[in-house]
Amino acid sequence: MSGFPENFLWGGATSAAQVEGGRCEDGKGLSHLDYVYYRGPKSPCNFMVMDDVKKAREQEATLNFPNRRGIDFYHRYKEDIALMAEMGFKVYRMSVSWTRLFPTGTEETPDEEGVQFYHNVFRELHKYGIEPLVTMIHYEMPMGFAEEFDGWLSPKIIPYCVRYLKFLIDEYKDEVTYWLTFNEINMVTAVPWLGGGIILDRNIRIPQGFRPFAPMTDEFGKVWNHTSHQALHHQFIASAIVVKYAHDTAPQCKVGNMFNLHHLYPETPSPQDAYRAHEETEYNMFFCDVMARGYYPEWILAYYRRNNIEIDWYENYEQILMDGKVDFISLSYYLSSIVTADPKRQERIGSFIRRMNNPYLETSDFGWQIDPTALRISLNELRDRFHLPIFIAENGLGAFETLGEDKTVHDGYRIDYLRSHIQAIRDAIDDGVDVFGYTPWGWIDLVSCSLVSMSKRYGFVYVDADDEGNGTYERYRKDSFYWYKKVIESNGEDLD
Ligand code: BG6
Numbered sequence: 095m096s097g098f099p100e101n102f103l104w105g106g107a108t109s110a111a112q113v114e115g116g117r118c119e120d121g122k123g124l125s126h127l128d129y130v131y132y133r134g135p136k137s138p139c140n141f142m143v144m145d146d147v148k149k150a151r152e153q154e155a156t157l158n159f160p161n162r163r164g165i166d167f168y169h170r171y172k173e174d175i176a177l178m179a180e181m182g183f184k185v186y187r188m189s190v191s192w193t194r195l196f197p198t199g200t201e202e203t204p205d206e207e208g209v210q211f212y213h214n215v216f217r218e219l220h221k222y223g224i225e226p227l228v229t230m231i232h233y234e235m236p237m238g239f240a241e242e243f244d245g246w247l248s249p250k251i252i253p254y255c256v257r258y259l260k261f262l263i264d265e266y267k268d269e270v271t272y273w274l275t276f277n278e279i280n281m282v283t284a285v286p287w288l289g290g291g292i293i294l295d296r297n298i299r300i301p302q303g304f305r306p307f308a309p310m311t312d313e314f315g316k317v318w319n320h321t322s323h324q325a326l327h328h329q330f331i332a333s334a335i336v337v338k339y340a341h342d343t344a345p346q347c348k349v350g351n352m353f354n355l356h357h358l359y360p361e362t363p364s365p366q367d368a369y370r371a372h373e374e375t376e377y378n379m380f381f382c383d384v385m386a387r388g389y390y391p392e393w394i395l396a397y398y399r400r401n402n403i404e405i406d407w408y409e410n411y412e413q414i415l416m417d418g419k420v421d422f423i424s425l426s427y428y429l430s431s432i433v434t435a436d437p438k439r440q441e442r443i444g445s446f447i448r449r450m451n452n453p454y455l456e457t458s459d460f461g462w463q464i465d466p467t468a469l470r471i472s473l474n475e476l477r478d479r480f481h482l483p484i485f486i487a488e489n490g491l492g493a494f495e496t497l498g499e500d501k502t503v504h505d506g507y508r509i510d511y512l513r514s515h516i517q518a519i520r521d522a523i524d525d526g527v528d529v530f531g532y533t534p535w536g537w538i539d540l541v542s543c544s545l546v547s548m549s550k551r552y553g554f555v556y557v558d559a560d561d562e563g564n565g566t567y568e569r570y571r572k573d574s575f576y577w578y579k580k581v582i583e584s585n586g587e588d589l590d
Contacts, residue, residue, distance in 0.1 A: 096524045098586040105185035106537020109232035111161050113540045116168030120207035123197025126240040126291045132158040132546050139546045140288040143295045160541045165557045166567050179222035182582035186224050187533040189232035199236035199254050216269040228270050232277040235291045245291025246325035252332050259336035267344035275333035278354040280381040283322040290325040323403050330384050334418025350422040351385035357430040357468035366435035386480045388416035426488030430468035459493050466518035473522035483528045490535035492550040503556050503572040513589045
């Protein structure tokens with residue numbers, strides 16, 4: 095027997111902030127992502143510092159906030175779910191919006207209309223036999239928490255968050271079996287505002303010449319390192335508490351982690367380069383270690399000591415982590431990169447290495463290198479390390495696209511990308527890895543997370559909207575729509 099198992103969960107993924115829109119409708123509050131404003135077609139914007147937050151507040155009436163519009167899923171969810179059903183989706187990976195349910199995060203009880211909205215979405219999905227897989231927190235928190243608590247840096251957020259997460263289980267446990275706690279939990283160490291609502295320069299002056307996604311000075315790097323790992327720890331705690339709660343109160347539910355997998359090769363065969371690649375791989379895996387094994391591995395504790403990262407551990411944290419181990423591993427995977435041991439060329443973005451290009455790989459419009467083999471290798475490594483089922487929650491190709499006169503997009507490049515990755519997953523399954531589902535990112539065009547724009551498109555479905563919000567928001571099937579339908583129909587046998 096080889097190939098995809100019979101009940102394999104084929105589908106697609108999105109997040110609430112990037113698709114819903116309906117920004118203040120029916121009582122919704124504003125989240126920290128609602129304050130990220132558009133800065134141009136290739137300018138990363140989800141790194142916000144004090145001046146950006148101030149500007150977003152002061153110029154709210156004139157700046158462009160694409161997340162507030164999304165792609166209008168809030169009003170069009172029935173039409174979108176019908177498109178998913180037409181492709182034969184078995185699962186839809188979506189997220190719920192914290193601020194639609196608890197507008198400021200401090201309310202004792204949730205907003206009724208928000209609660210009903212998600213019941214409606216789940217009902218519509220089940221009508222077509224589509225299983226919802228829900229991310230509880232996909233880069234979203236009430237804006238007040240970012241401004242008053244420094245986001246996840248403060249333990250004060252934990253009780254509010256836990257109340258929200260427990261509410262989700264209590265309210266939706268009969269409609270939702272599969273849950274993920276935090277989207278790409280490791281991203282808080284790379285992009286503290288996005289992943290943790292942290293305004294990095296609140297307590298330290300940003301060094302002159304510093305720009306987002308550039309290497310940083312030692313002093314600033316130290317603050318960054320400490321701040322982001324402390325915030326991460328608080329997220330681990332909140333996640334473990336809710337995993338245990340789900341196990342105790344809704345044993346039919348399965349809860350997974352979610353991390354961004356980046357596979358790293360040594361730049362040369364030198365043992366030093368190989369050691370660097372090993373170190374970075376250990377670092378990437380540690381996010382899963384804590385959530386799946388229930389403890390901080392020795393390696394990361396040594397890393398913390400070496401880098402003077404002192405964590406305020408939280409009462410009883412060891413037991414909390416041990417009691418809240420996830421049921422499955424989930425990941426996003428887009429690209430691989432290479433590392434060097436040469437200190438002059440070794441650069442970091444926060445706790446992450448700066449990516450270096452691999453001459454053996456092709457690169458997307460946005461500089462992301464395409465490498466399905468790395469996915470196969472990593473899936474094998476994850477099997478050996480955790481022996482847990484694996485769900486591939488994100489994978490896909492962002493590209494600039496325009497709607498043709500024939501009202502479609504001939505996106506053969508996307509089909510090639512997905513075909514090669516689906517083949518790699520199939521190979522990994524044949525290697526003995528238990529992969530139980532695959533949801534390509536942005537099954538429908540949506541607001542890009544890093545660029546906060548519509549012009550980076552991932553979808554099987556084109557949405558007629560531009561970066562400024564012009565357009566009809568009508569949906570159009572691309573070539574990949576029909577191709578993916580065939581893939582699902584044949585359970586991954588027909589990839590042509
Ligand atoms: C992942 C996120 O990092 O990558 C998504 O979970 C995001 O929210 C996706 O959209 C692709 O990134 P981008 O910046 O191309 O939208």
